[in-house]
Amino acid sequence: MGNSYAGQLKTTRFEEVLHNSIEASLRSNNLVPRPIFSQLYLEAEQQLSSLEAGNRADNEEEEEEEEDEGSESSSPPVSYQMKPPPEGCCTTDGFCQAGKDLRLVSISNDHIEVPSGFLLVGAKSPNLPDHLLVCAVDKRFLPDDNGRNALLGFSGNCVGCGKKGFCYFTEFSNHINLKLTTQPKKQKHLKYYLVRNAQGALTKGSLICWKGAEFRGRQSSSSTCSSTLFQLPESSGFSGSTSSEQLAAANPSAPAGTQQTAAAVDHVPSTAAFSSAVYNGKESPKQQLVKNNLSALTRPSVLGALTNSGPPKKRHKGWSPESPSSTETWNLQLNPQAPNRIKNDGGSLSSLPHSALVGPASSPMVGSGEPVSVPDNLLKICKAKPVIFKGHGNFPYLCGNINDVIVSPLLYTCYRNSQSLSRAYEQYGASTIQPISEEMQLLLTVYYLVQLASDQVPLIEDLEQIFMRSWRESHLSEIRQYQQAIPQAFPQVPSQIAPVTSAQLPWLAGLAASSCNDSVHIIECSYSLAEGLSEMFKLLIEGKLLKTNYVVIICASRNRAIDSCIVITGKYQARVLSESMLTPSDYQKEVNYQLVTGKVETLGSFFSTLCPEGDIDLLLEKFSQENQGHISSSVSASVNKPTALNGNGTTVCTSYQIERHQIRPFQLAVAQKLLSHICSIADSSTQNLDLGSFEKIDFLICVPPSEVTYQQTLFHLWHSGILLELGLEKEHLTKQRVEQYVMKLDAEAQIKFKVFLQNSMQNPHTLFVLIHDHAHWDLMSAMHSLYPQTELSTGLVDRLLNCREVKEAPNIVTLHVTSFPYALQTQHTHISPYNEIHWPSSYSNGVDLYHENKKYFGLSEFIESTLSGHSIPLLRYDSSFEAMVMALGKRFPRLHSAVIRTFVLIQHYSAAMMAVCGLSQMKNYTSVETLEITQNLINSSRQCPSGHGLMVVLRIPCTPLAAVAYERLYNVRERLALEDNFEIILGNPNSGITIGKHFVEQLKVWQKIEDVDWRPQTYLELEGLPCILIFSGMDPQGESLPRSLRYCDLRLINSSCLVRTTLEQELGLAAYFVSSEIHTEKAVVNDVLESDPEKLSSTDNEDEEIAMEGSTSEKRSPMKRERSRSHDSASSSLSSKASRKNLRSSLLRDTAKSPHQVLSSSAEETTNNYERQKQKVDKGAQTTISKHLPLITEQLDMKQNIKSTQISITSSSSSPFSSSSSSSAPTHNSFILQTSQCSMSKASKQPPIVFLPKLVYDIITSTDSSGLPKSSSLLPCHSVMWASSFRPLMSKMMTCTEQSLYYRQWTVPKPIHMDYNNRNEGRMDTFHPRRLLLSGPPQIGKTGAYLQFLSILSRMLIRLTEVDVYDEEEININIKEESDQYYHQPGDKWPDLETFKKMPFDYTIHDPKYEDASLICSKLQTVNSEDRSMSRRQEDMYTRRQTTRMRLSKYAAYNTYHHCEQCHQYMGFNPRYQLYESTLHAFAFSYSMLGEEIQLHFIIPKSKEHHFVFSQPGRQLESMRLPLVTDKSEDYIKSPTFTPTTGRHEHGLFNLYHAMDGASHLHVLVVKEYEMAIYKKYWPNHIMLVLPSIFNSAGVGAAHFLIKELSYHNLELERNRQEELGIKPQDIWPFIVISDDSCVMWNAVEIDCSGDRKSDYMWTERNVSLKQILQHIEATPNVTHYALIGMRKWSSKTNSAEIKEPFACCHVHDFIMLNVDLTQNVQYNQNRFTCDDVDFNLRAHSAGLLICRFNHFSVMKKQIAVGGQRSFHIKSKVSDTPVSISPAQYICAPDSKHTFLAAPAQLLLEKYLQFHSHRFFPLSLKNYSHPVLSVDCYLNLGPQIAVSYVSSRPHSLNISSSGLTFSGLLLYLCDSFVVASFLKKFHFLKGATLCVICQDRNSLRQTVVRLELEDEWQFRLRDEFQTANAKEDRPLFFLTGRHI
Secondary structure, three states: OOOOOOOOOHHHHHHHHHHHHHHHHHHOOOOOOOOHHHHHHHHHHHHHHHHHOOOOOOHHHHHHHHHHHOOOOOOOOOOOOOOOOOOOOOOOOOEOOOOOEOEHHHHOOOOOOOOOOEEEEEEEEOOEEEEEEEEEEEHHHOOOOOOOOOOOOOOEEEOOOOOOOEOOHHHHHHHOOOOOOOOOOHHHHEEEEEEEOOOOOEEEEEEOOOOOHHHOOEOOOOOOOOOOOOOOHHHOOOOOOOOHHHHHHHOOOOOOOOOOOOOOOOOOOOOOOOOOOEEOOEEOHHHHHHHHOOOOOEOOOEOOOOOOOOOOOOOOOOOOOOOOOOOOOOOOOOOOOOOOOOEOOOOOOOOOOOEOOOOEOOOOOOEOOOOEEEOOOHHHHHOOOOEEEEOOOOEOOEEEOHHHOEEEOHHHHHHHHHHOOOHHHHHHOOOOOOOOOHHHHHHHHHHHHHOOOOOOOOOHHHHHHHHHHHHHHHOHHHHHHHHOOOHHHOOOOOOOOOEOOOOHHHHHHHHHHOOOOOOEEEEEEOOOHHHHHHHHHHHHHHOOOOOOOEEEEEEOOOOOOOEEEEEEOOHHHHHHHHHHOOOHHHHHHHHHHHHHOOOOHHHHHHHHHHOOOOOHHHHHHHHHHHHHHHHHHHHHHHHHOOOOOOOOOOOOOOOOOOOOOOOOHHHHHHHHHHHHHHHHHHHOOOOOOOHHHOOEEEEEEEEOOOHHHHHHHHHHHHHHOHHHHOOOOOOOOOHHHHHOOEEEOOOOHHHHHHHHHHHHHHOOOEEEEEEEEOOOOOOEOOOOOOOOOOOOOOOHHHHHHOOHHHHHOOOEEEEEEEOOHHHHOOOOOOOOHHHEEEOOOOEEOOEEOOOOOEEEEOHHHHHHHOOOOOOOOOEEEOHHHHHHHHHHHHHOOOOOHHHHHHHHHHHHHHHHHHHHOOOHHHHHHOOHHHHHHHHHHHHHHHHOOOOOOOEEEEEEOOHHHHHHHHHHHHHHHHHOOOOOOOEEEEEOOOOOOOOOHHHHHHHHHHOOOOOOOOOOOOHHHHOOOOEEEEEEOOOOOOOOOOOOEEEEEOOOOOOOOOOHHHHHHHHHOOOEEEEOOOOHHHOOOOOHHHHOHHHOOOOOOHHHHOOOOOOOHHHOOOOOOOOOOOOEOOOOOOOOOOOHHHHHHHHHHHOOOOHHHHHHOOOOOOHHHHHHHHHHHOOOHHHHOOOOHHHHHHHHHHOOOOOOEEEEOOOOOOOOOOOOOOOOOOOOOOOEEEEOOOHHHHHOOOOOEEEEOHHHHHHHHOEOOOOOEHHHHOOOOOOEEEOOOOOOOOOOOOOHHHHHHHHHHHEEEOOOEOOOOOOOOOHHHHOOOOEEEEEOOOOOOHHHHHHHHHHHHHHHHHHHOEEEEEOOOOOOHHHOOOOOOOOOOOOOOOOOHHHHHHOOOEOOOOOHHHOOOOEEOOOOOOOOOOOHHHHOOOOHHHHOOOEEEEEOOOOOOEOOOOOOOOOHHHHOOOOOOOOOOEEEEEEEEEEHHHOEEEEEEEEEEHHHHHHEEEOOOOOOEEEEOOOEOOOOOOOEOOOOEEEEOOOOOOOOOOEOOOOOOOOEOOEEEEEOHHHHHHHHHHOOOOEEEEOOHHHOOOOHHHHHHHHHHHHHHHHHHHHHHHHOOOOOHHHEOOEEEEEOOOEEEEEEEEEEOOOOOOOOOEEEEEEEOHHHHHHHHHOOOOHHHEEEEEEEEOOOOOOHHHHHOOEEOEOOOOEEEEEOOOOOOOOOOOOOOOOHHHHHHHHHHHOOOEEEEEEEEEEEEEOOOOOHHHHOOOEEOOOOOOOOOOHHHHEEOOOOOOOOEEOOHHHHHHHHHHHHHHHOOHHHOOOOOOOEEEEOOOOOOOOOOEEEEEOOOOOOOOOOOOOOEEEEEEEEOOOOOOOHHHHOOOEEEEEEEEEEEEOOHHHHHHHHHHOOHHHOEEEEEEEEEEEOOOHHHOOOEEEEEEEO
16 A cells, blocks of 8 residues: 555656546446546646656655545545454444544543654544544654655554554554544644643644645644644545536536535734844744644545546637636646746746645745846837736745836635635535635636737736635535435435546646637746746746736645736736726825826827818917807807797707605605604614603714715705704794804814713703714724825714714714715624615615605616617717827836826817817817717707706716816816806815806896805705716715706716715716606617617707607607627727718618608617607608608608607708707708707706726626626625635625625725714624614615604604593583582582582483493483484594694603603612513402302502512411501602503503602503413503403403402401501502503692682693592591492593583492492492493492592593404304394394304493394484483493383482483393382383393393283293304304393
8 A cells, every 4th residue: 555656757657647547436336437538638747847857756756646636546536445343343433443432532641662663653533523532653654844754654563553564554553443534644643743742641743744734835834633623634535526517507507527625724813923023134043933833634626527538639718707717628738838837947847736724824925035136118119017916825026127117915715715614504504615726726816817908908806706606516426415404305415526636727827828819828847937927027028928917826846835826917907907996096096196296298289280281279279269259159048048948039958957855755754754764763662762751852963074074964954844843943044053053074173072961961861862973984994094184084983973972862862874885784794684674765676665756866876777679878988088098008018097088088078169169170179979968068058048957977086187187178168268168166075166257147046045145065965057067086975967968978088996985976966857757768769879889979969869758659660779798989980070961871771661760770879769750750651651751851851840849950061059049941960850949957867877997897888697796796796705705605695784794794894984983792783773764876865765754753753752531521411410500619619518419410421432322311301302313423533533743741650761860760670670580379269249259369569568468378368458547748649540441551651650740559450361471561560450260251341340349348358457456447448440541641730719700710721740639528527428429531622601600410430439348249240341330320320329520621532543442353153254143133032043142242332222122222312302211230332222220229319300201211230129010110211122132031031020021021032032142152042032
């Protein structure tokens, strides 16, 4: 085993390979081993190089290459088949076959005999990664310190059992149970020398230095093996990838055989390897020492399934950009003539496997080895500074003329990042998923460079994605296996793919580069990169790399892993890349330097030589002198004397309008989303925002330090009216006041911000909203600064908005608003993903969600316009401009491209202006695009009677360059006498807008402004002004542009800064709203243009080309044009020199096609205008226009009556303005369809046209396979970086939320970012709870949205402090007796008992909630016969009751949504008590009426246990403590309050803390058993009384019944308990309060009786605390004599008469004090659902008890839409489907097949009687003088029937029935007190009806017999009914009869 024929001849090599191949195929379960010849060819040079270089190759190295790299035995390592162990031997890991322990930890202290010449070494077992196995090995077979001189073979002993003489490592590895899956090799498994420490214990020593690890320069820590996250590489078989067929199926775009696998890697902790100090350009001695101890773990990496079936048939053709990791199927054979390969070592190449670890330990830019001299005059000769990207390995020193080269670590970083596996993939396991090898990285880089076009620049993002895709495809099967529950779905792939070795790498790279026409050049060197770099410099100087853009230098020498670097030599690419490395400040400095030092003058002199007519300035001078008089008069005429263009004398353009502030549906939707997020923060349990504690809103808007943005925000704020709405300002608003609310983030910001902070601290009940607009601007950390220190504003956002005061203030909410939120969406962001609000999309599944009258045009719409099938694209580039810039760039290599681009563009604009003014020869010195812009700009104001024109934005980021451009263009304009035609404005972010007086006057006229001193302060106010706006500043800062914007010239933006935010905010300038009916993207451009692209002119009348007003979609030509991919305007437009003759002939030639086509192929027009015109002309035109062009003109001439249209045929006039509006004689040269609509009006109906640099255009318009624009996958922002190269690709389908989560996972802030230090181990803590982020596209209306949000937030806060309370007049007032007798004086505080006893009881119900209830008659009354039933319909019962909105007072009761500091403890948030800490207590008492013992449960929180008495030993609940009647305390309420509730756990008003004014009180919630848990969750600190489960479906009567019975039972217990303490029973307080769960506030009337007469009084009603009212009532003299005490229902309509008598003896409802002692024998009816309080009042009164209502007190009841009575739903018992069941179906005949209902019988009865009682009592209907007699109960028979109540109890108080004749008798569950004689006292009408209701049919018959009813009443069998219940639900039975 282990002999490699390293030194023998090639024939032997052949035998060896043949032998290996046969052996591999025998061992392999794969039928197709790798072809022998390819092994020979690919590895043959290895032997030669080792011989020629004189290097002794160790045989072990060859062995390792064979199997570890797959470079010799070419197929991947196959599964190793071990011999089965002998019978009965030990197979335990860590033990030898004799069963002896070999683990170092076990035997480190044992004495081990080591024969002389042997050493103890540690072996690694794949199954015991944390252990070393001790072995004794002959040191002759181990390497020396240099990794050399180890003998082949093996000799070793087992230290466990002592067995000696193992001569093969295979045999030895079997003996020590290594259980390997690959062929055993000593190099892989013998890892460490073992040495004795000072204590004599055996410990791990240094690494065994196989193969000279000191040359590796690889980072591998000697301490990682025992603590690695991954299994060690050697421990696992080579990871299986998928076969090429499977991969091809999984990825259709990748051809078969092109997938890659990668190598496993140890998880390397970050040691000092990357950050070590550098001494004099070399590594520190300490670091070199570290490196000498590093071992390089070698694992193979793979290119793909290499199919080597024969000699190459053809050269590599490159790959498709769609699948960067794919190549064509490779036929790899030796190709000695590979053209781009340079062999510095005489044709030999030594190969070495490399480790796939992270990278060299040295700093990436530190040189090593021999220095390389950079030649002098390199820049002069090459015309560009080469950019050297350091790749793998060591990089040599550069010396000499180093200023002429740029060295960058970018690629090195990319390679390093691509090696570190992301945490996201660790879940897939460690052993199988490995990173890409270095060889593979370099090869993929070469492939990428090969497929770049000559005008493309390499992007690191592209390369990272290629690595990512390659890695994912190579591991598709493993990833899927880990994701699948059933691994059989993806069976283990038998064959594996061979790796790329460093020997093959230069050859494969050369082969890849062979097809690219020398644009990529491969230099291969043997010893170091220094050779290759020297060679490259030599070739550059010799001019042999003129066609080469990229030079790849590879050093794959024998002694170490590959070194590589890539040199960018292409002039264009080198320039772009070198400029992209400048920071913004360096960029400005460089440009400034070139301007100041006069380096740009060479450009100017060069331009002068271009113009054959001489210097442009001389031409201008000459022109201005010649034409001075003529031009000025023509211009003034055209500007100041508007001409009527439509022939009807109109001289004023009516299309001008500046849009004022208005809220669009989108903005309202976003404002509501913001509000809901604020509410969700408030509703969360974190207590981070207590909305209930705020009374008003205040705010501060922070904007970037741009004067225009600042004024623009003030403008929006002023016109929104928000300051008046929030009550922050009074009516007379001044600008100074508005400025208090907007803060410019400049040097003065801190003063304003300090005031804001002070206000927030002084006003804790005001919610302050801090709005950070344009929030992506300046996210610098306050600690760092990229910019020069002079800029004070840098880091200001961090200093102000992230200060401790803002973070901790509970009343400050921060809202970041931005169009580009990416920098705020990192791993360290302050903003929770739940607090992000994204602008909604307008469409969902094709449905328009928000009906807007405008369509937004943003980035995606602009990109869409460039797709084929669309009209003229909105995004364009200017190829002639780019060509000139590129040519000048080569000529002036030292000038920054921004300077060159700016000067070229200024030249173009100058020439274009001159050309338009008549110097036609200057057309040759400008581009078609610039000419088009200039022509439309100059002509625009002349096409409008009022002089409205277009705006052109010329974006020049660099301020000094912008100043130069302004000066030059201003000068040219003056010379051409165009100063009154259009304005040139220099837009500097730090200053306001300056425009000429003439134009200010024009704007004032248009905008009807009277103010003499008015000046425009925002760009929006420049609406309609013809102007060039030179927009400067490194970044736009939120400035909005007017709708007259027509062209956005971005040709000068810094195209080297390829960052998503930068690109998108530049394009955001052009974002625009157009009328929604205009379908721009569908405008048609004709077919004819495709065949002859030179025919479409975009020079003269671009405005007419995309005229789209009106809805023309249905009239369009059906012919769609397939637009070519290039949107270079020059290629698809008519050159300004194109002859008119050609145009005419083309028109004539194409007229035969179709009239549609002819009309749309006009040289100066596009389809829509003309087609609409043609449609109006008439259908007949289609037949006549076929042969000749003159016919067309005739047709058009005949139709001059077309409204608002003028057809003018212009000739090439010599006028200085070749304006399309000058109508000259019709000729056949060209024709124009001209509308008289002004240019500005047309511009506002179409999005602007945007010109981009070619580089940016390509990035914006190219998309990935999912359709995502390439720009979206760029680095999101300068101040962040990718967390890992191994990140998934973004997808077009991602929503904004998904994009946010993507960036939050995959980006981290750089140290300069303000969020950099926002890190916490508990991730959630890093989010600030009161911080929100609103993101939406630029210019879409975010300012309006957040101002609207402030408005609705303010309204909501007011709404939060308001409630809807019932506000209804008392009913049945007219029935009330108007007596002159008043029993009490209006000012009496308490009733006098004796006087009160004299007061008659008022039977009539006055509570408005009983408007639908039956009237109670007490004597013969004349009731107005109006139909009382008409007052309200059934379904209106709860929805239509009259309410009013009331502001909550400080004494209100609250629901669970209220949080404030004071009631935290009350609500159970007291730290002394654990939340939910309460105990459950059973409480039983017997009640005879129910015939059984009642068991109730109390849930008592620990904090409330003092209200109860418990038995001492067992803590059993004994009673609830009651005070004494004589007790008096200001801070104590004596009466326990019980609140029955259902379905209102959130909305019930149970927080009585404020209502009780903090007084101590006992409050018990009475809940049903099934609702106990939910109530306990919401009200953890409240006492609960849980009703028995039998009452789960009961009504409020059951709750009242049990409350009263429990309270009486408790009173007895307390009397007994306190009697033992010597207290009399009658001294125990007998009252309880029964309150509804909707009582919100209480009021008291204050009487002022200071008038002259006693009867005169004044009264006012005010809100008071419940404590005050209860204490007042409890203090009533002789209070225990009253059975029931209540108060009025509040109404705003209360009149003096109602409160003149301060006390009333009448019904009380809703909030009552009940004397449980006096009412012992009067029970609530536990079966009742409705009117149980009326029923109880009547029975209490009939029992002779006093019921007192305090008229001076009133209760307000809140309207609560959920729970309460509404929680009872009557539905069918049979079907689950909700079917509405009418009350008529609630009863049925007994034994019928009627559908039974799932509802209590009592509820069905009450509901039936309420709506259908007239069926039982027909005589009673509206017969109020003859009521129905109701015995012992009150049931609601509906408003149309009156009832009289009588009690059958002896000695009860009843109405006088003499003189009353009843129309019916109702006997409801009558007891034994009702007897026949009692009924015979009453008189009934003839035909009156009787209704007897009993529990069952049997008792029904018994009742009829017992009461002798058949004597006076006639019954029929069919008059028996029952409620519609099943038998098990115990229905109620009725019997009806007629009076005889």
